[in-house]
Amino acid sequence: MISFINVNCTFGKKAGVKNVNFSVNSGEFIFLTGPSGAGKSTILRLIYMDLFPEKGKVIIRNYNSNNIHDREIPYLRRKVGMVFQDFRLLPDRNVYQNVALSLYVSHYKTSEIKKRVYRVLNQVGLGHRVHYRPSELSGGEQQRVAIARALVKEPVVILADEPTGNLDPRVSIDLMSLLNKINKKGTAIIVATHNYSLIQRIPGARLIQIDEGEIVNIT
Amino acid sequence: MTVFWFLIREGFKGLIRSKYAGAFSVIIISISLILVGFGYVGSRDTLFLVENIRAQFDVDIFLHKTASSEEIDNFAALLDSMTEVRNVHYISPEKAAVKFKKEFGEDIFDILDYNPLPSSFTINLKPIYRNLVSVEGIASILSNKPVVDEVKYRKQFLILLEKYQRIVLITVVSVFAFLALLSIILTSNSIKMTIFARREVISTMKLVGATNSFIRWPFIIEGTLQGFIGSCLASLFIYGIFYFLNNYLQTVIEYKAIVSYRYYIGIVISGSLLGLIGSRRAIRKFLK
Numbered sequence: 001m002i003s004f005i006n007v008n009c010t011f012g013k014k015a016g017v018k019n020v021n022f023s024v025n026s027g028e029f030i031f032l033t034g035p036s037g038a039g040k041s042t043i044l045r046l047i048y049m050d051l052f053p054e055k056g057k058v059i060i061r062n063y064n065s066n067n068i069h070d071r072e073i074p075y076l077r078r079k080v081g082m083v084f085q086d087f088r089l090l091p092d093r094n095v096y097q098n099v100a101l102s103l104y105v106s107h108y109k110t111s112e113i114k115k116r117v118y119r120v121l122n123q124v125g126l127g128h129r130v131h132y133r134p135s136e137l138s139g140g141e142q143q144r145v146a147i148a149r150a151l152v153k154e155p156v157v158i159l160a161d162e163p164t165g166n167l168d169p170r171v172s173i174d175l176m177s178l179l180n181k182i183n184k185k186g187t188a189i190i191v192a193t194h195n196y197s198l199i200q201r202i203p204g205a206r207l208i209q210i211d212e213g214e215i216v217n218i219t
Numbered sequence: 220m221t222v223f224w225f226l227i228r229e230g231f232k233g234l235i236r237s238k239y240a241g242a243f244s245v246i247i248i249s250i251s252l253i254l255v256g257f258g259y260v261g262s263r264d265t266l267f268l269v270e271n272i273r274a275q276f277d278v279d280i281f282l283h284k285t286a287s288s289e290e291i292d293n294f295a296a297l298l299d300s301m302t303e304v305r306n307v308h309y310i311s312p313e314k315a316a317v318k319f320k321k322e323f324g325e326d327i328f329d330i331l332d333y334n335p336l337p338s339s340f341t342i343n344l345k346p347i348y349r350n351l352v353s354v355e356g357i358a359s360i361l362s363n364k365p366v367v368d369e370v371k372y373r374k375q376f377l378i379l380l381e382k383y384q385r386i387v388l389i390t391v392v393s394v395f396a397f398l399a400l401l402s403i404i405l406t407s408n409s410i411k412m413t414i415f416a417r418r419e420v421i422s423t424m425k426l427v428g429a430t431n432s433f434i435r436w437p438f439i440i441e442g443t444l445q446g447f448i449g450s451c452l453a454s455l456f457i458y459g460i461f462y463f464l465n466n467y468l469q470t471v472i473e474y475k476a477i478v479s480y481r482y483y484i485g486i487v488i489s490g491s492l493l494g495l496i497g498s499r500r501a502i503r504k505f506l507k
Contacts, residue, residue, distance in 0.1 A: 090420055
């Protein structure tokens with residue numbers, strides 16, 4: 001489903017990644033680990049095509065980084081859910097509106113949007129917080145909204161960049177359980193983290209270790 | 220249809236969400252249009268005033284005292300047939316005597332025992348011929364007619380008028396162009412600030428898979444609304460000032476600002492277009 005073939009990508013003064021090769025199958029759970037600045041986020045950005053390789057190619061389903069047109073990128077992103085450490089929720093919209101945005105951009109009907117948003121908010125345990133603004137929620141709840149936003153469009157993969165970075169250990173464990181549950185239903189998940197204790201929470205997950213932009217180990 | 224209404228709703232809500240930045244933008248658009256609005260009326264009336272002065276320019280043609288009434292009739296017909304002439308006014312020796320008395324306060328018959336004043340014509344030229352070259356040409360043609368004794372016109376007045384009209388025209392056009400340009404720059408920048416304040420919305424929309432046109436429309440609708448509201452405020456302000464000027468300041472200044480409803484519609488359309496174009500230009504930068 002996702003393939004990195006001899007990918008090199010550097011940007012600015014940061015190293016980026018060098019000669020990266022790996023692939024992800026449907027329904028897999030993968031951890032990208034390594035120290036800060038190792039290139040974990042770069043790999044995720046290459047997947048949602050916020051960055052493009054200087055050498056090699058990234059293939060996500062039918063989309064190839066070497067020949068994708070700018071116009072096609074939004075359609076790729078509708079197939080890829082994203083979760084960030086800083087949540088990236090819109091502060092002037094409530095939980096429902098934040099989650100529904102993903103479906104409005106994909107031109108869904110209002111009735112379908114309503115159905116899906118309520119279903120996914122119940123799935124992440126926020127059915128009772130629909131009309132709350134992000135500022136009225138805890139960090140863990142905000143991250144659940146971000147997961148709901150990623151999940152509602154039924155993506156083939158969810159990319160989570162340090163999703164527990166701003167959360168306390170207990171909430172982090174809950175969140176990993178939620179991601180695990182989502183993965184069990186068939187959605188591939190790639191989590192970039194340097195928190196090794198989280199990795200142990202998902203026994204069947206594959207581990208890709210990165211250091212200074214290079215993959216040093218895949219298990 | 221869901222998307223259509225979503226974009227419209229987002230455009231309207233954006234106006235509220237942008238809070239101070241949006242209000243600031245509306246004020247800037249309003250001030251810009253007030254400047255342009257006053258600039259337009261000022262320019263129009265200045266040019267109108269100059270044209271009015273020019274319209275008062277007449278050419279006087281004095282005929283020989285010996286001219287017969289048939290010769291006078293023929294000459295009048297000639298003047299009527301000239302394409303350069305707008306209207307012809309005949310002054311008989313009797314009328315000239317009356318005019319003399321009105322202007323100088325004395326009866327010509329008290330000074331002389333006969334009327335020495337000749338028959339004359341005063342012609343007013345069509346606007347495009349009210350210039351030195353045309354007037355000199357016409358005067359030269361008419362002077363050569365046997366019935367004509369003398370052709371008189373205020374040459375110096377015409378030279379001065381031509382000189383100053385050019386200066387006035389350049390000044391007025393420059394000031395108006397400057398104000399229009401200033402309003403475009405101010406409007407565009409203030410809308411850019413509004414959008415900059417909500418760049419995270421744009422980046423989030425991109426991340427969830429929004430196309431550029433989907434992101435663009437709410438901002439364009441919002442910008443157009445800002446322009447519309449700003450221009451309505453500007454129209455109200457200008458209307459108030461003109462109303463005050465025309466009704467309460469007539470004893471102080473002899474000027475009446477007369478504008479039709481079309482002028483206010485023009486301001487509202489200009490403001491809305493400024494908002495539309497400004498927001499379209501500004502959002503383009505953030506979508507790269």
